[in-house]
Amino acid sequence: MYLKNISLLNFKNYEESSLEFSKKINCFVGNNGAGKTNVLDAVYYLSFCKSYFNPIDSQNIKHDTPFFVIEGVFVKDTKEDHVYCGLKKGQKKTFKKNKKEYERLADHIGSYPAVIISPADRDLITEGSDVRRKFLDSVISQSDKLYLDDLINYNKALSQRNALLKYFAANNTFDSGTLSIYNSQMVDLGNKIHQKRIGFVEKLQPIFDRYYKAISKGNEPVSLLYNSNLIDNNYAEQLETSLQRDMTLQYTTKGIHKDDLEFTIEGYPIKKMGSQGQQKSFLIALKLAQFDFIKELNGYKPLLLLDDIFDKLDESRVEEIIKLVNEHHFGQIFITDTHPERTENIIKRINEDYKLFTVEKGAVV
Numbered sequence: 001m002y003l004k005n006i007s008l009l010n011f012k013n014y015e016e017s018s019l020e021f022s023k024k025i026n027c028f029v030g031n032n033g034a035g036k037t038n039v040l041d042a043v044y045y046l047s048f049c050k051s052y053f054n055p056i057d058s059q060n061i062k063h064d065t066p067f068f069v070i071e072g073v074f075v076k077d078t079k080e081d082h083v084y085c086g087l088k089k090g091q092k093k094t095f096k097k098n099k100k101e102y103e104r105l106a107d108h109i110g111s112y113p114a115v116i117i118s119p120a121d122r123d124l125i126t127e128g129s130d131v132r133r134k135f136l137d138s139v140i141s142q143s144d145k146l147y148l149d150d151l152i153n154y155n156k157a158l159s160q161r162n163a164l165l166k167y168f169a170a171n172n173t174f175d176s177g178t179l180s181i182y183n184s185q186m187v188d189l190g191n192k193i194h195q196k197r198i199g200f201v202e203k204l205q206p207i208f209d210r211y212y213k214a215i216s217k218g219n220e221p222v223s224l225l226y227n228s229n230l231i232d233n234n235y236a237e238q239l240e241t242s243l244q245r246d247m248t249l250q251y252t253t254k255g256i257h258k259d260d261l262e263f264t265i266e267g268y269p270i271k272k273m274g275s276q277g278q279q280k281s282f283l284i285a286l287k288l289a290q291f292d293f294i295k296e297l298n299g300y301k302p303l304l305l306l307d308d309i310f311d312k313l314d315e316s317r318v319e320e321i322i323k324l325v326n327e328h329h330f331g332q333i334f335i336t337d338t339h340p341e342r343t344e345n346i347i348k349r350i351n352e353d354y355k356l357f358t359v360e361k362g363a364v365v
Contacts, residue, residue, distance in 0.1 A: 001076040001112065001300050002332040003043060009069040010062040012038040013362035024352040025325075025333045029340040030359035036336035039359070040116065040305045043334060046072045046083050047114040047303065048138075049095055049105040057087050074112050076300070083112070106152060110142040113294050113302035117287045117309050124286070125271050125279055129260035136261060139290050140200050143297035147196050154189040154256070157182050162251045169250050187236045190256045194230045197259065200293070201226040207292050211285035215320050222270070222282060225262040229254045281317065284309065291330070301331030308336050310346065318346065325350050 007018040013035045028036040037053070041060075044052045051060050061068045067088040074081045084096040095102050102108050123131050141148040161182040168174050205224055212222050229238060238254040239246075246252055263270045263282065270282055294302050310318055325333065337343040340358070347354050357364050 001074065001303075003046070003112075003303060004073040004075050004080065006039075006042060006046070006070065006072040008039075008042055009067075010065040011042055011068040011070055012060055012062060014038060014042075015062065015362065017362075017364055019357065019364060021332070021334075022353050022355040023332060025335065025347055025350065025354035027335045027337065027343050027347060027354060027356045028359050028364075029337050029343050029356065032338060034359040035362045036359045037118075037307050038362075039357075039364075040118075040307050040334055040336060042070050043072070043303065043305060044114055044116055045070050045085055046074075047112045049085070049093070049108055052116055052118070053120060057093055058089055061087065061089060076112075081112075106145075106148050109148060110145065110298075113142045113298060114305060115287055115291045115294065115302050116305040116307065117284055118305075118307035119311075120307075121283045121287065122279070124283060125263060125274075129258070132261040133257075133259055136197055136200065136259070139293060140196060142294050142302075144196065147193065150189045150192050154186060154193060157185040157189065158252055158255065158257055161186065165246055165252070166250045168247060174247075183236065183239050186252075186255060187239070190230065190235050193256050194228060194235075194259075197226060197228070197256070201261070204289050204293055208285055208289040211288045212281060214324070215285055215288075215317050216278065216281040217316060217320070218278070218281075220266050220278075222285075223264045224286075225264065226259070227262055228256060228259045230256060277313075277317075280313065284321075288324075304330050304333045306333065306335045308338070310335075310337055310339075310342060322346060322349055325352065 002023045003021055005018065005020045007016075008014040009016050019039070028039055030036050041051050041053055045060075050057070054060055067086065070085045072083050074083060082096075082098050084094070084099075086094045093105075095105055095108060097108065097111070124135060137148075137151055141151065161179070164175075164179060164182065201224055208224060209222065213219070229235070235255065239252075242252075242254045246254075265274050265278060265282070270279055274282065291302060291304060309321075313321075324330070335343065335347075340356075344356065347356070359365075
């Protein structure tokens with residue numbers, strides 16, 4: 001699978017641009033703020049129906065314009081699919097495949113999988129558990145439609161239960177019958193989601209270990225630990241025992257919506273004990289393990305988007321990434337860099353077809 005071309009209209013700092021891509025390596029070079037990352041984000045948009053960097057859709061419209069449009073052609077098994085995304089201010093986002101609009105955006109997720117590695121990934125280490133849950137859900141959803149449906153329905157039931165708890169508090173009332181309906185829905189869906197998250201982490205760990213050792217050339221043990229209220233606990237019983245606390249706080253305190261993924265190095269949190277180089281190697285290894293996981297389940301290679309990853313990586317780590325590319329491990333790759341000479345030197349060492357684009361102030365020249 002690869003992205004043949006893309007066209008942008010009023011997307012972020014691009015007024016209008018159309019690009020034809022190499023099937024293998026596409027490099028975007030230019031100064032900071034020129035718009036290199038915005039091209040990668042547009043590619044990500046066509047895969048996930050949303051921006052990787054700014055979840056508020058309207059803020060991705062170019063200043064002083066009323067709408068944006070992203071269009072691209074994906075090629076999968078010689079079949080071409082035209083994907084269209086359009087958004088007007090104050091209106092619902094439109095997503096189409098071959099001119100047919102999706103009834104649910106969730107139906108598009110996983111059709112054209114992509115993995116992005118970016119400096120913004122540091123949030124996975126530094127920020128709260130919600131960021132790491134989104135990572136879990138994003139990876140599993142790309143290859144499991146039932147998981148995505150269960151997750152959407154779980155979040156609906158959770159939202160309804162929380163609204164009911166607020167209603168109880170505001171009206172000094174209680175309705176066990178209605179509460180039990182939402183409890184039952186959350187228990188059924190939560191247990192399914194929990195089991196799939198356990199399976200995902202178990203499969204990811206050995207792949208992640210292999211990549212971390214290759215990139216870092218280090219022997220320090222690293223691990224991904226899945227923390228959940230549901231481990232060794234009955235979810236239905238937890239909802240019962242936490243009811244008084246939930247009613248006081250007016251939200252649900254137990255469940256898979258509180259899960260976390262703990263990152264450790266030599267048994268300690270990498271957030272506190274890992275060096276900058278170790279943290280960067282950890283995140284790159286995590287994303288490349290994600291790539292392998294999706295590739296194995298789908299049977300074809302996702303797009304790989306590398307946003308400024310060569311910055312702050314030493315020569316030996318760059319060398320290991322180049323080796324992986326030369327082993328034909330990956331499919332189509334998109335790279336951004338602020339140093340044209342560095343990028344050209346790197347890709348000349350890779351025995352693959354490539355295109356090099358220079359970006360200046362929201363224009364590819």
